[in-house]
Amino acid sequence: MSLALDLALCALILGVSLAAVAGAGVFRAVIFFITYGLFVAIGWARLGAYDVALAEAAIGAGLTGVLLLTAQGRLRRVQADRTERPGAPLPAALAGGAVTLALAWAWFVLPVPEAPDVAQALPQSGAGNPVTAVLLNFRAWDTLLESIVLLAALLGVWMLARDADWDAPLGPRYHARPSGVLAYFGRVLPPIGLIFGVYLVWAGTETVGGAFQGGTVLAGVVLVAMMAQVLPPPRASKRLLRAALVLGPGVFLLSGLAAAALGGSFLSLSAALAKPAILIIEAALTVSIAVTLALLVIGPAEAPEPAP
Amino acid sequence: MSLTVFALTGAALVGLGVYGLLALPHLLRRVIAFNLTGSGLFLFFGAAGARGGAVDPVPQALIITGIVVALSASALAVGLVVALARSSGKVVLPDEDPAP
C-alpha cells in the first residue's frame, strides 16, 4: 500500500518536473516548478525527513516560486516566443540520460556506509533534534560558511543595481489598494506567520523545525507585508538593516572564537554551555536569514519607473 | 523498495535538469532546470542516507544547507537574467540568439 503511494507520488513528481522543463510558456513552467516543490516536500515527509520537508516547502516551493514569478513578470515584455524552442535537443537528451543512468547504477552498486550514530552523541550536543545538533554543533563550520554565502549572494544581487539607483528602495514597486483584499491579507497573515516562524525556531532545538525553516517563514511574512504595502521597502544604506544582515554570522563567529578562548577549539561547544549557545546562535541566525532571504527575493535597488 | 523508487526518481530529475540546462535557451527556464538538478540530487542523497533505517541526520542537515544555498544562487542568477534583459532586451545568451 505504502509502496503504491510512493510510486504514485514519484510519478507525479516526474510528470510535474517534465512539465516544468518542457511546458509551453515560461509562466506555466514556473507554476509547475512550484507544484513540483510541494510534491517533493511530500516526498521528504514520506522519507521521514520532516525538517527537509519543511525547508523544501518553504524555500524550494515558496520563496523560489515568488522569485521566479516576479522575474517572469519582468521578462514578459522581452522576446516571447522565439526563445522557446530547445537548442540542441539530441546531445542534451543524451547527456541527461547518461547522468541518470550513471546515478541509477551508483545506487545499486554503492555499499551502505557504516556511519557513526548521531544519536549516541546527541545528549552532549545541547539539542534534542538531531538535525539541529548536526547543523549548529557537529557541523557548525558548514552552517557558519553557509550564512556567509547567503550574505555574499545578497551583495552580488545588490551590485546589479544601476549606479543612479543605488540609494533607491530595494526591489520592484508593489501596488495594493489600501482597502483591497491583498492589503487585508497583508495585515492578517503577518501576525500568524510571526508566531509560526518563532515557534519553528523555538521548537527546532527539540523537534522538527529550526533557524532555516523559521527564518524562511519570517522572510515570507516580510514579503507579504511588502507586497501588500504594509511595510515600505528598505534602502540598502540603512544601518539597522545592515546590522540585521550580519547579526547571525557575527554572533556565530564570536561564539566560535569564545569557545576557542575558553580552552576548546574554534566552534566547539562544551556540553555544559551547548544548549544556551545553540539558542543564542539560532535566534541571531534566524533574524539574519529572514532579512537576507526576503531581500534576495525582492532583488536589487530600483528607481520607480517614470510614468509613460 | 520505496527508497529505490525515490532514488531513481532523483536520478531521473538530475538527468532532466541536465537536459534542460543544456537544451533550453530561455535563461529563466535554465534557472528552473538548475533547481531541478539540485533537488533531484538532494532526493538521491536523502534516499541513500535512509538506507540504514531512518534518514540519517547528517545528510538531512547538508540537504537543508543545500536548499538554502540553491535559493541564494537562484536569486543571483535571476538577478543577472533580469539585468541582461534590461540592458540588451534579450533573455537568451548572445551566441545562442536565434535571431540576432
Next chain:
Amino acid sequence: MIADLATYAFTALGLVFFAAGTVGLIRFPDTFSRLHALTKADNLGLGFIALGIAFQAGTLAQLVTLALIWALALLAAGAVAQLVARAALTTSQEEE
C-alpha cells in the same frame, strides 16, 4: 463504528469537491475561472476531509490542529489566488 462511517462519508464528499475543482482547473478557459475552481471547490473539499478525519481524532489537541490546518490553508489559498490573479491581470492587459 458510527465515527468510521462519518469519516468515510465526509472524506468521500471532500474527494468529490476536489475532483470538481480539478475538472474545473483542466476545463476552464482562463486563469481567473481556474483560480475560482481551485479556491472554492478545493477549500471546501479540504474542509470536508478535515471534518472526516476529525472523527478519528483522539484528543482535543488533534482536533484543534485539524481546524488550524484548514483555516491556515484557507488564508494561504486566498492570498496566493490574489497574487496569481494580479499577475495574470497585468499579463492579459499587456497582450491586448
